[in-house]
Amino acid sequence: MTTHSTILGLALLTLLGSACAKTDTGTDGALDAITAEGILAHTRELSSDAYEGRSPGTPGEEKTVQYLTEQFRQLGLKPGNPDGSWTQPVEMIGFTATPLMSVAADGRAIPLQFPDDVVVTSRRNVERVEVPASDVVFVGYGVVAPEYGWDDYKGLDVRGKTILMLINDPAVPNPNDSTALDSTVFRGKAMTYYGRWTYKFEIATEKGAAAAIIIHETGPAGYPWAVVQGSYSRENIDIKRTDQNMKRVAVEGWITLDKAKQLLKASGQDFDALKRAARTREFVPVPLKATATFSIRNTLRDIKSKNVIARLEGSDPTLKHQYVIYTAHWDHLGRDTTRPGDQIFNGALDNATGTAALIELAKAFTRARPAPKRTMLFLAVTAEEKGLAGAKFYAENPLYPLDQTLADINMDGVNQWGRTKDITVIGYGNSTLDDVLRDLATPLGRTLAPDAEPEKGFFYRSDHFEFAKQGVPALYVEAGIDFIGKPAGYGRQKRDEYTSNDYHKPSDEVKPDWDLSGAVEDLRLLYAVGLRVANDPAWPAWKPGTEFKAARDAMLKAK
Numbered sequence: 001m002t003t004h005s006t007i008l009g010l011a012l013l014t015l016l017g018s019a020c021a022k023t024d025t026g027t028d029g030a031l032d033a034i035t036a037e038g039i040l041a042h043t044r045e046l047s048s049d050a051y052e053g054r055s056p057g058t059p060g061e062e063k064t065v066q067y068l069t070e071q072f073r074q075l076g077l078k079p080g081n082p083d084g085s086w087t088q089p090v091e092m093i094g095f096t097a098t099p100l101m102s103v104a105a106d107g108r109a110i111p112l113q114f115p116d117d118v119v120v121t122s123r124r125n126v127e128r129v130e131v132p133a134s135d136v137v138f139v140g141y142g143v144v145a146p147e148y149g150w151d152d153y154k155g156l157d158v159r160g161k162t163i164l165m166l167i168n169d170p171a172v173p174n175p176n177d178s179t180a181l182d183s184t185v186f187r188g189k190a191m192t193y194y195g196r197w198t199y200k201f202e203i204a205t206e207k208g209a210a211a212a213i214i215i216h217e218t219g220p221a222g223y224p225w226a227v228v229q230g231s232y233s234r235e236n237i238d239i240k241r242t243d244q245n246m247k248r249v250a251v252e253g254w255i256t257l258d259k260a261k262q263l264l265k266a267s268g269q270d271f272d273a274l275k276r277a278a279r280t281r282e283f284v285p286v287p288l289k290a291t292a293t294f295s296i297r298n299t300l301r302d303i304k305s306k307n308v309i310a311r312l313e314g315s316d317p318t319l320k321h322q323y324v325i326y327t328a329h330w331d332h333l334g335r336d337t338t339r340p341g342d343q344i345f346n347g348a349l350d351n352a353t354g355t356a357a358l359i360e361l362a363k364a365f366t367r368a369r370p371a372p373k374r375t376m377l378f379l380a381v382t383a384e385e386k387g388l389a390g391a392k393f394y395a396e397n398p399l400y401p402l403d404q405t406l407a408d409i410n411m412d413g414v415n416q417w418g419r420t421k422d423i424t425v426i427g428y429g430n431s432t433l434d435d436v437l438r439d440l441a442t443p444l445g446r447t448l449a450p451d452a453e454p455e456k457g458f459f460y461r462s463d464h465f466e467f468a469k470q471g472v473p474a475l476y477v478e479a480g481i482d483f484i485g486k487p488a489g490y491g492r493q494k495r496d497e498y499t500s501n502d503y504h505k506p507s508d509e510v511k512p513d514w515d516l517s518g519a520v521e522d523l524r525l526l527y528a529v530g531l532r533v534a535n536d537p538a539w540p541a542w543k544p545g546t547e548f549k550a551a552r553d554a555m556l557k558a559k
Contacts, residue, residue: 013434014290021512023229025143029367029368029369030364030365030367030368030369030527031364031524031527032089033360033363033364033366033367034360034361034363034364034520034523034524034527035075035360035520036517036519036520037235037506038356038359038360038363038514039353039356039357039360039434039516039519039520039523040356040514041356042071042352042356042359042360043104043352043353043356043510044069044406044510045067046067046330046352046355046356047346047347047348047352047508047509047510048346049289049344049346050063051063051064051346052335052344053332053333053334053335053344053345053346053347054330054331054332054334054347054352055235055331055332055333055334055335056092056094056136056237056303056304056305056331056382056383056386056390057092057094057237057301057303057304058335059230059333059491060182060334060335061305061306061331062383064330064331065087065306065308065330068086068330068355068359068380069086069308070306070357071359071362072086072308072310072359072362072378073086075310075359075362075363075366075380076366077310077311077312077362077366078197078310078311078312078313079309079310079311079377079398080308080309080310080311080377080378080399081309082399082400082521083109086308086309086310087306087307087308087309088147088306088307088393088394088397088399089238089304089305089306089308090303090304090305090306090307090382090383090389090393090472091239091276091302091303092237092238092239092240092302092303092304092305092383092386092389092391092393093125093237093238093239093240093300093301093302093303094235094236094237094300094301094302094303094381095121095122095125095235095236095237095238095298095299095300096234096235096236096299096300097120097122097236097297098122098296098297098300098317099120099121099294099295099296099297100294100295100296100298101114101118101120101291101292101293101294101295102292102293103136103263103290103291103292104290105263105266105267105288105289105290105444106266106267106268106289106290108266108312110262110263110266110290112255113226114261115229115232115233116229116234116256117255117256117258117259118213118253118254118255118256119229119232119233119253119254120211120213120251120252120253120254120260120294120296121232121236121251121252121253121296122248122250122251122252122298123238123242123245123248123252124244124245124246124248124250124298125241125244125246125298125300125553126244126246126297126298126505127297127298127299127300128295128297128298129250129251129294129295129296129298130214130294130295130296131162131210131211131250131292131293131294131295132293133249133291133293134160134161134162134210134291134293134319135160135161135162135287135288135290135291136157136161136162136163136164136263136267136287136288136290136291136292136320137158137161137163137164137285137286137287137288138164138264138269138274138285138286138287138288139152139156139158139163139164139165139285140152140165140166140170140211140274140277140278140285141165141170141194141195141278142163142166142200142203142204142282142344142516143168143169143170143194143199143200143203144203145186145192145194148185148186148251149281150170150185150186150281152165152278152283152285153207153285154283154284154285156284156285157207157208157545158204158207158208158209158285158434159207159208159210160207160209160210161210161211162207162209162210162211162212162213162251162292162294163207163209163211163212163213164213164215164255164260164263164288164433165200165212165214165215166214166215166275166278167195167197167212167214167215167216167217167220167221168191168195168220168221168455168457169186169187169191169192169194169195169455169520170186170194170278170279171220171279172185172186172188172279172280173257173279174188185324186434189454189455190451190454190455191454191456191457191459191460192457192547193460193547195457195460196460196461197214197254198460198530200212200214201248201249201252203402204252205247205248205249209249209452210249210250210251210324210399211249211250211251211252211253211294212251212252212353213251213252213253213254213255213258213292214250214251214253214254214255215254215255215257216228216254216255216256216257217257218455220455221456222453222455222456222457223499223503223504224499225256226504226505227503227504228254230317230336230345230504230505231332231333231385231504232253232254234333235308235334236303236386236387237303237383237386237387237389238386238387238389239389239393239396240302240391241302246459246506250294251294252294252432257271262289263290264288266289266290267288267290268289268290269286270287273340273366274286282428298360305382305383305390305527306382307379307380307381307382307390307393307394308330308379308380309377309378309379309380310362310377310378311375311376311377311378312346312362312365312366312371312372312375312376312378312533313371313375314371314372314373314374314375314376315370315371315372315373316373316374319373319374320373320374320375321375321404322374322375322404322405322406323374323375323376323377323400323404323405323406323410323452324372324374324376324377324405324406324407324409324530324533324534325376325377325378325379325405325407325409325412325467325472325517326353326358326362326376326377326379326408326409326411326530327358327379327381327391327408327409327411327412327463327464327467328354328355328357328358328380328381328410328411328412328463329345329351329354329355329378329380329381329382329383329384329385329390329391329412329463330351330355330380330381330382331351331381331382331383331384331386331390331533332345332347332350332351332352332385332387332508333345333385333504334439337397339506341506342506342507343506344506344507345504345505345506346506346508347507347508348508348509348510348511349414349416349502349508350412350413350503350504350508351384351411351412351413353411353413353416354411354412354413354414355380355416355520355525356414357379357411357526358378358380358411359518360523361378361523361526361527362378364524364527365527365530365531368531372530372531372535373515373533373534373535374406374533374534374535376530376534377400379394381394381463383405384412384462384463385504388462388463388465388466390463391461391464391465391466391467392466393464394466395466395467395469395470395472396470402467402470402471402472402555402558403555403556403558405467405472406472406477406533406534406539406540407433407473407474407475407530407533407540408463408464408467408468408471408473408474409433409461409464409474409475409476409526409529409530410462410464410474410475410476411523411526412462412463412476412478412520412524413478413479414479414516414523415478415479415480415516415518415519415522416511416514416515416516416518416519417479417483417490417491417514417515417518418483418484418485418486418515418517418522419479419483419484419485419517419518419521420446420479420481420482420483420484420491420504420518421445421446421447421480421482421483421484422446422447422448422449422480422481422482423437423441423446423448423449423477423480423511423522423525424448424449424450424452424477424478424479424480424481425437425446425448425449425450425451425475425476425477426451426458426459426462426476426477426478427451427459427476428448428449428450428451429450429543430459430473430542430543430546430548431473431474431475431540431541431542431546432473432540432541432543433473433474433475433529433533433540433544434475436529436532436533436540437475437477437525437529439532440525440528440529440532441525444521444525446480446521446525449480449481449482451478452481452492458476458478459476462476464476468548469548469551470551470553470555471542471548471550471551471552471553471554471555473540473541473542473548473552475526475529477522479491479495479518479519479522480518481495483518
């Protein structure tokens, strides 16, 4: 792998030097700094049992922060916090729910076991949350989208009620093709923010519901029920708010499809018929012959977590006050002491590899000659696995002005299965950063591929999204699917295997058959993108029609 990497580095150096001639200098020696050996070494360390799954607020966090700080220091970078430190304190609260719940439909109890049948929690920062017998209402997809003429609530007062809703966006059929979705409504197959669970709980809060429960379906969600169990049935984490989150919907959670069907049938309703009705604008909420009661005991703890940030100051006296950010989340799911056998969620791919990539990119930029004109920030954020909390905190409390931040380039997992002809862009077509990436990839014989599963909403599931919400153009790539020397379908097969076998499970560990040559190529491209943005007079921008453009336009207008 060393010989191959060296040859690859020389080829990329030649091509990138040509492709970047107008605005990008500084490639000499920098690309070779990004190696498979470096990625693997950092990944092995961060995903070892010694880090206990890197959960925020644990000894595993302390070790992780210390490791990252030391790596950045050794590279000769400067502390990224303007106060002279390497970290940004993130005040959070941990809450572990012990729920009791009962559901009765048409006078008959529906047995529900936590977390096998239902996972519920409360983000209110109080020790007890009670929802006495509340009427249950099916609200379709739970979406209010005026731009699409869509309102699943139709003015129904759901205050004090438990609302039951479908996962993802409304799947509106194409009127001219029954096998496809209507691309003019909620982007067809591609998910919008209306499909994210975070939105569904936000609108439930706005509507005054007492509880909001999402019906889990593995296909549309993009992950099995085990992921819901592993991610949300243990301690959850949120940013600490002055109102103690008391305005938030009291209970939020998920129910399995089988149990939801049982509940609906007992209420005299058919799941498939309701789902068909919910795909139309004419859908109206359906009160069920059911009541739901919740009693949640919250175990609370204050968590003083940290984002880790390093800085490479720009070489231009004026432009150094403008910024390009690379992000990766350092956290994972920690340790579950109730599990038999392996209790540590090591999070090797997710996201020790992305954090390792952040270090390798930082190393590359320290070798750039001359240094980039704008300042480069390397931000390892906390609590991504808990609702993007670390990135959200930075985006709401930026250490450097967001109206002077040109782009966020995010890494959440790298390609561990070999070289690809393509590279996947999540949210393809959103911003001009895609054009920069294409300009740099084309001379290397590589192509850009859109997300093959846009219905799963990956763009809304990693840290760049919090920057995008604030208006900062963001680039998020994943491994391509056209693997060199592999049969058709290999890339999709490996991705599906990881999702089924390892995603958010203790088995997400470094595997003997990993081939990081493709990761090296991808990261060298991301280096070149960041360098181009750091040196180019033109700023990246959201493309017309993108949901984040208005926020950026308003930000730059107010500057």
